[in-house]
Amino acid sequence: MQAATIALAGMVLGNAALYFVLYSLAKSSWAAGNAARMSIVFWLSLMCAGNVWSYVPIRALTTHADIALAARGFGVSTWVQFPFVLVPALFVVWHFFQRMCARSFVIIAGESSAKVAFLVAVTSYWFFVFFVGDAVGGDYGTVSLVMAIISKYLLFPLATIWLWQRYGARAKSGHAPYL
Numbered sequence: 001m002q003a004a005t006i007a008l009a010g011m012v013l014g015n016a017a018l019y020f021v022l023y024s025l026a027k028s029s030w031a032a033g034n035a036a037r038m039s040i041v042f043w044l045s046l047m048c049a050g051n052v053w054s055y056v057p058i059r060a061l062t063t064h065a066d067i068a069l070a071a072r073g074f075g076v077s078t079w080v081q082f083p084f085v086l087v088p089a090l091f092v093v094w095h096f097f098q099r100m101c102a103r104s105f106v107i108i109a110g111e112s113s114a115k116v117a118f119l120v121a122v123t124s125y126w127f128f129v130f131f132v133g134d135a136v137g138g139d140y141g142t143v144s145l146v147m148a149i150i151s152k153y154l155l156f157p158l159a160t161i162w163l164w165q166r167y168g169a170r171a172k173s174g175h176a177p178y179l
Contacts, residue, residue, distance in 0.1 A: 001073060002073070003072070004069070004072070004073025004074045005073070007067070007069035007073060008067075008085075010051075010066055011052055011055040011085075014048075014051075015048045015049070015051040015052045015055070016048070016088065016089075018044075018048050019095075019096070022044055022048065023095070023099065023100055023103075025041050026038065026041045026103050032103075032107060034107075035108050038107040039108050041104070042104035045100050046123060046126060046127065049092050049093060049100070050126060050127045051131065052089050052092045052093070053089065053093055053127060053131050054131040055067055056082075056085045056089035057086055057089065057147055058132050058144055058147050059140050060081075061079065061082060061143040061147075063141065065140065067085060096127075097159070101119075101123065101163065104119075106167075109167075116167050116168045117168060120160055120163040120164045120167065123163065124160040124163060125156065127156075128151045128152060129151070129152050129156050133148075136148045
């Protein structure tokens with residue numbers, strides 16, 4: 001049980017909890033009133049949420065690494081544990097794209113379509129391509145490889161289109177993105 005708790009600490013405390021601390025900071029007047037400070041908070045939150053994505057679902061169904069060690073510590077298979085770690089991980093992903101991006105893009109980019117385009121492209125790339133790199137090049141097994149390929153070649157372009165339609169089109173029209 002202790003090993004399972006330690007194995008999950010990186011995903012839960014080091015990334016998910018820190019992401020929500022950063023989101024709280026993004027809502028503060030300290031970050032919201034300054035594009036540079038909001039940029040720092042946003043990119044750090046991207047690193048946290050992206051790391052959660054790399055843990056679950058990308059590397060959750062393997063025989064080794066943190067999530068597999070947690071399953072072993074709890075005495076269950078990774079397949080049994082998967083839904084219990086997937087739901088909170090997907091919540092972090094949803095929250096990042098739905099809430100953090102909305103809050104950050106308007107402050108960082110303002111009404112500049114070029115800045116929004118940059119944020120959309122880099123955010124999508126880092127989240128769905130960069131953070132799955134280990135699953136493609138590492139030894140995490142077939143399931144992780146398939147999930148990494150889906151992330152890179154399906155979710156990356158879909159996220160780019162969705163983010164642009166949600167935030168880029170609003171910047172071009174002069175309206176603030178949805179918060």
